[in-house]
Every structure is written in structure tokens, then in C-alpha cells.
Amino acid sequence: MVEMKMAMTIEEAAEYTSIGRNTMRQLVEWKMIPVLRVGRKILIPTEELKGFLQLNQNVDLRKRDEIRPWRG
Numbered sequence: 125m126v127e128m129k130m131a132m133t134i135e136e137a138a139e140y141t142s143i144g145r146n147t148m149r150q151l152v153e154w155k156m157i158p159v160l161r162v163g164r165k166i167l168i169p170t171e172e173l174k175g176f177l178q179l180n181q182n183v184d185l186r187k188r189d190e191i192r193p194w195r196g
Contacts, residue, residue, distance in 0.1 A: 131160060131167035141177065147185055151176075156193045172196055 129136070134152060138145040151157050152166060157176050160167040176194035183190050 129170060131169045132173070134166055134168065137168045137173055141173065143185065151185060151191070154188055154191070156191050158194065158196070 132140060134148050135145055137143075138148040141148075143151075148168075152159055152168070157168055158172045160169065172194060175196040179192050179194055183192070185191060
């Protein structure tokens, strides 16, 4: 289990949420979740991720047209 951090890598966020890494990468690519970019590293703020998940309860996160982007 990933310890609570202010921000997580895509891999850590995938493990924390049990969402697949490829799906998490796709959500970032589609700009559905706000991210921080530090060089080549992509970080997802934990509070932003939580807000995104609450907003998208009961939504298939693999279907882009069903997802509500988080703009917290």
C-alpha cells in the first residue's frame, strides 16, 4: 500500500486507487486529472486525485466521453 503523500507518480496513483497504470496514464494524457510536471516526471496531487474519483463515481474511466474532468 502506498503511504499518503502530497503527490504521487502515475504508478503510485494506480496502486493507491487500484486503477490500471495504462488507464491512469490515459487519464493524464486526456487532461482529466491535473498534474505537476517536474522534468520528465509526472506527479498527481493526492487531493486532486481524490476529487476526481469522487466526481466520477459509477463512471467507466476507459470511456473518455463519460468522464468528467476534475478542475478542483
